[in-house]
Amino acid sequence: MSMEWIVGFLALVGLSASFWAFVGIARYIQEKYMSRMGPRNAADRILPAEVAVMVPAYNEELCIEKTLKSLFKIVPKKNVYVGSDSSSDRTFEIAKKQGCNVASIRPNRGKAKVLAFLLKRFDLLKRYKAVIIVDADTEIDENYLKEALPILENPKVAAIAGHAVTKWKNHYFPRWSMFFIAYRVRLYKVLQAMIRYGQTWFYTNVTIIIPGFASIYKTSALKNIEIDAPGLIIEDFNMTFELHRKKLGKIGYNPKAFGACQDPFNLRDYVRQVDRWNLGFWQTVKRHGVWPSFFWAALSVLLIEMTFYGFFMLFMPFIFEWYFLTSYASFSIPYMREMFGFGRVEFRDMFIAVFAVDYTVTAVVAFLEKKPILLFYGLGFIFLRIIDAYMFITNAFRAFFIESDGTWKSPERRL
Secondary structure, eight states: OOHHHHHHHHHHTOHHHHHHHHHHHHHHHHHHHSOOOOOSSGGGOOOGGGEEEEEEESSOTTTHHHHHHHHTTTSOGGGEEEEEESOSSSHHHHHHHTTSEEEEEOSOOOHHHHHHHHHHHTTHHHHOSEEEEEOTTOEEOTTHHHHHHHHHTSTTEEEEEEEEEEOOOOOSSOOHHHHHHHHHHHHHHHHIIIIIHHHTSTTTOOOSOOOTTEEEEEHHHHTTSOTTOTBOSOSHHHHHHHHHHTTOOEEEEEEEEEEEEOOOOSHHHHHHHHHHHHHHHHHHHHHHOOOSSHHHHHHHHHHHHHHHHHHHHHHHHHHHHHHHHTTSOOEEOTTHHHHHSOSEEOHHHHHIIIIIHHHHHHHHHHHHHTOTTHHHHGGGHHHHHHHHHHHHHHHHHHTTTOOBOOOOOOOOOOO
16 A cells, blocks of 8 residues: 555544554454453442433424434333423424423523433432433334343443434435435444444543533433533533543443434535534633543544644645646645655645545445445535534634533424
């Protein structure tokens, strides 16, 4: 493999992700050929009847019924608690009709405050051993608890990070709306297989987020987490940082414990969601600061790498514009020969590093996911990578000047 391909792979995936991919291989071998760490005694057992589910919802009439029906397959209806956060549609009525516990909350508070309200209003921390947090657009797999509880029953485990699967509609001809969904298919595959799996190994445990779409916490840990911390636009990064900083326990992960979520299918909602995610991440970094830990050592490497990557992606269009204006003249970068073994960057080098490697990763995911149409959508993924980079870099600055009240506006939904 030429150096251009290696540099391109590292630019797309990153040194950090590559390292955690190798850790993930070690985890797979260890768990396949050695016994997993299980519960110590009968008192550690957690039954489905001892698990509550919280569903914060804001104008989710198109999704809430399917979400609730998926939950009723894993826990009794009486264990499900919906918080309709000042919804102006039929979210409350639909949830009430399904027979679960429903609270109409006014005025609009935002997801984090709704979760805190449900915990207190229904006294969930005292009544249950564990609580699942589920977004109103997420359909939980019927084997979720079967796969998650054996890990959660370990006394040292405090929470389980759910595995994300995007809702996919089979189609033969490209659609603009499915372009964004296709990108998420690739993103989830790369992030979860290459990073989260390794970072949630029992012996590493440095994942930066327990996704709020389908996660489960022991109530013994949840009672020590400030869910509705002020000034944050989203809660899941903060909850994860608190778990690490307060040493409340380890974070488990099993790809078989998953939920299917509805991702944005238009550019406006995609940009809004990515903006919220990145702003929430940087706000959380600002709130907690740095503390001596393996968690922060891993996070530091990721931050440095993502910052360089972000600036590279932002400048990349101008680099290609320079190539076109100068008839594809090469240029040199200081110390490049010492680092990578070649002194000048040719157009071919940049094309391989930016486009060819990106498309190769898409091709691999298309094969693994058995979705050949990803090969078409993958031709445009580079543009979403630029948007992602812009959101990451700009929100690093915005987070130091912006405080959020946590109120939300859900992406447009569809049946």
